Amino acid sequence: MEIEVRHARVVEMINATGSLSKAAMKIGIPQPSLSAQLRRIEKAVGGSLFVRTRNGVIPTPLGERVIPKLAALAEQADAVIAEAAVDTSGTLRFGTAEWTPPTLRSALRTMLPKIDMQTETILSADAVDKVQRGALGAAMVSGMGSVAPVRLRDRDLAKETIVRDPVWLALPVSHPLADHAVLSASQLDGLWWIGYAQQHWFSPVERHLLGALGRRDRRVSHYAGGHHEAMSWVRHVGAAALTPLTGATSDVRVVPLADTQYTELTLVWHRDALSSGTARRLVEIIRGFYYHYARSFPSYRSWLGDLPDGPPEVPDPSCWMPADSSCVS
Template sequence: MNIELRHARIVSVICRSGSISKAAADLGVPQSSLTAQLRRIEKAVGGPLFVRSASGVVPTVLGERLLPMLTELVHRADMVIVEAAAHASSSMFRFGNADWTPPSLLSALQDSLPGTEVRTETLRPDAAVDAVRRGWLNAAMVPCSSFVEPDDHVEIDTAVIVREPVWLALTPGHPLCAEFSVDACHLASLKWVRYARDHWFHPMEKDLFARLPVAEPEVLHYVHGHHEAMSWVRDAGAAALTTPTGATKDVALVPLAETESTEMVLIWRSGSVDRATLAQLVETVRGYYCAYARTIPRYWSWMAEHPAKFPQLLRYLQMA
């Protein structure tokens, strides 16, 4: 068997992950399949590349010699892809977004970049970061800057668009909808829909649930996105935590007295977007956020009453 780029990428991901199971998840393949591929690669190079243990994998002596070269091969191949994509897509702007992408966002981006075809894609935050690094996307929105981990090869720049609070979503007409805000004591008796453990919103939700005065409130279902959560609120009478712009128009939103905030962060590959386009992009996304927030009356009035919580949007709030 000849060593190919895909083999180099496999061992590079395993080395970076430090675990066969984590690497399999990153590559989107079954662990058994990845283990079998690794055995074939190790046979081709003449020996094991990793020592396996219950805590993960570490390079063997052979691995310490070969892995840096294989990783560099992957990096150089990625740079070729990035440069080729940049040349081929000079008249196209690819924009990624996490969780869901309204058609109106595509329209706003397209209007702001005349003469350039804009294409949007919805994907997981970690996948969006990876796509920006590889040049498959020109820019993307992710819900937290912590998704952008340091990389020795490709630097990512960021700009915070807005810090958005987490609120409570309820069925319209629920008694708590009449409250100015709710605190932990109001939440303990509700039936909940919660987010799957691998969803980006789960850690924030977990922190808020830890403040409830009961050990484990009733959970009807675990979802993998805000819009699925809203369907359970609407159709099953559940309660859910959400960002206000993650809610749908058929549910009611109530502020939480003590809440967390999520970041909406614009990311792009350093040096890949010219300053004028970048400034226009930031302006467009912030303006779009405010326009969308205006369609949520309770949230927009709350924003106007708490301008200090939205420093990036002050000029939009002052124009209201």
């Protein structure tokens, strides 16, 4: 693992608070997740940065040498981001697949005040083409590895994964399985399902996941054109549906599956439309938004705390928005 700015910010917060629990609270993640991140950082630098005491943690001799350099790295990154945000102006046409929460647009406009943000809801399959043609400056695209990959064929385009998004089972809140902490494949017997229309990006992902669960043959009530339509059918007809967490709505219950698999949310942008500093800032803002959206689901918060090594590639904790920001739709 290479040391990145986000790692520097984590170490800086631990050093500033003198406590793993206080640092975790300020960042907004469970302490086990923060401890796992610190272990990975210490492995990368080749030794322990902190030693535990009765009153918290203090730097080791290695930490006394390394921590100031990491703090300087974080400070320089903040200065670059701030300068890019101040100097950037103009219009950015930004597309998101399937739905665009008004609160996401508000967050983007607040954090990039000099940019006239024009948002548009698009099909995920059209996103890369729209950015390539200049119809959009940037767009959010959903995909999953080799099953539904996000491919760029133009050197003028760039991309970065925002977050790996766990795929769980959506159920009506009153369903007998809705209060389970986790569901195994055998517990899915007898369910009625809401599927996804063939033209939707999630359809091949759904087939792949159902095959892994041994659920190729199932009783389907309806094939939905998108996640929010699927959630509406789950709520009204009492069926189940697979969904990335960001596709779920607050009026259904999402339950983790054993051996959870992940889709990816990817930001794609045209290099002529965004400077590198603005692109980096946009990545951070969107990560923060989707993190807070995911945290609005109690099952997600519990799931985070149960992961022994921390959440795999969840949004960068140094970029999460303040706890009092109204980012959740």
